Amino acid sequence: MFFSTAAVLALASSVLAAPMAEKSKRTSSVPDIFNQLHAFSTSSQTVSLTNEALVPFSFNNWGSLSSLSNFDSFFGAGNFDGRFNQIQVVNVQEVQVCSQVEIDIVQQNLAILLEAMKQVLLTQVCEVETQVIVSSQFSSHLQVFMEDVRHISGRQVGFDSSISSQLSSVLSSLGGNHVNLGFSGQSIGSNLQIVQSNFDSVNSPARIHAAWVASQLAVLPPSVLGF
Numbered sequence: 001m002f003f004s005t006a007a008v009l010a011l012a013s014s015v016l017a018a019p020m021a022e023k024s025k026r027t028s029s030v031p032d033i034f035n036q037l038h039a040f041s042t043s044s045q046t047v048s049l050t051n052e053a054l055v056p057f058s059f060n061n062w063g064s065l066s067s068l069s070n071f072d073s074f075f076g077a078g079n080f081d082g083r084f085n086q087i088q089v090v091n092v093q094e095v096q097v098c099s100q101v102e103i104d105i106v107q108q109n110l111a112i113l114l115e116a117m118k119q120v121l122l123t124q125v126c127e128v129e130t131q132v133i134v135s136s137q138f139s140s141h142l143q144v145f146m147e148d149v150r151h152i153s154g155r156q157v158g159f160d161s162s163i164s165s166q167l168s169s170v171l172s173s174l175g176g177n178h179v180n181l182g183f184s185g186q187s188i189g190s191n192l193q194i195v196q197s198n199f200d201s202v203n204s205p206a207r208i209h210a211a212w213v214a215s216q217l218a219v220l221p222p223s224v225l226g227f
Contacts, residue, residue, distance in 0.1 A: 056077040056078025056079075057077070057078070057080070058072050058077045059071040059072060059133060060072045060077075062129075062133070063129055065127055065129060065130055067125060067126070067127050067130045068130055068133070071133075073184065074184055074185040074186070075137075075184075075185035075186055076185075076186055079185075079186070080137060080140060081137060081140035081141045081143070081144050082141055082144065082185050082186070082188055082189070083144045085185075085186055085187075085188055085189045085190075086189065086190065087155055087156065087189040087190070087192055088189070088190045088191070088192060089156060089158070089192045089193075089194055090161065090191045090192060090193060091193070092194075095194045095195065095196050096193055096194065096195045096196065097195075097196050098195050098196055098197055116170070116171070116174065117138065119174055120170070120173070120174065121134060121135060121138075123174075124173075124178075150208055150209075150212055151199065151204070151205065151208060156192060156194060157194070157195070157197070157199075158192040158193050158194045158195060159192070159193055159195070160188050160189055160190070160191050160192060160193070161191050161192075161193040162183075162187075162190070162191035163183065163187075163188055163191070166181055166183075169181055
């Protein structure tokens with residue numbers, strides 16, 4: 001079954017209207033929620049969820065886990081997902097041209113990368129708490145990229161060519177060859193390669209928003225959508 005853009009937006013409006021209406025009412029109560037949360041204990045460390053925990057939050061030695069002893073040195077404290085990294089475009093005059101590939105091949109490639117990510121996480125991080133934190137960082141970093149793709153972040157859309165070129169080293173690590181490649185998360189974006197797309201500032205924003213709304217509706221149970 002196919003829906004027009006107008007139909008998708010109308011459906012999204014009806015499904016999401018109530019949560020959006022309540023959002024403004026809840027915003028002012030967020031600090032109160034944090035103030036009311038009880039402190040919780042992780043191993044020998046007690047962490048209090050208060051306003052002070054919001055900025056910046058450090059994961060170094062969180063929960064007395066030795067695997068997190070150097071966590072913050074990657075992106076930096078207060079920069080959990082790298083959204084505050086400095087961006088520098090390389091080869092400004094050489095925008096890479098996108099080559100259209102069949103969508104199922106693209107999905108296959110991304111599925112392989114995702115499963116490889118799971119393998120790295122599960123075979124190289126042994127504490128479940130650290131697995132949760134690192135996978136949350138990965139997910140949030142993807143969300144930052146999604147904001148770029150949606151053209152709502154104010155950042156240029158691209159990929160760090162220096163970092164992506166290290167893929168073969170990651171694949172080698174899956175076989176047990178673990179090497180420190182010598183870069184930090186804070187450097188991601190310092191060699192940004194721009195890729196040409198069909199984006200135009202007049203017509204694309206509405207189409208991008210419709211595509212995003214449709215993708216959000218796609219994960220909702222059919223019963224919610226009335227099917």
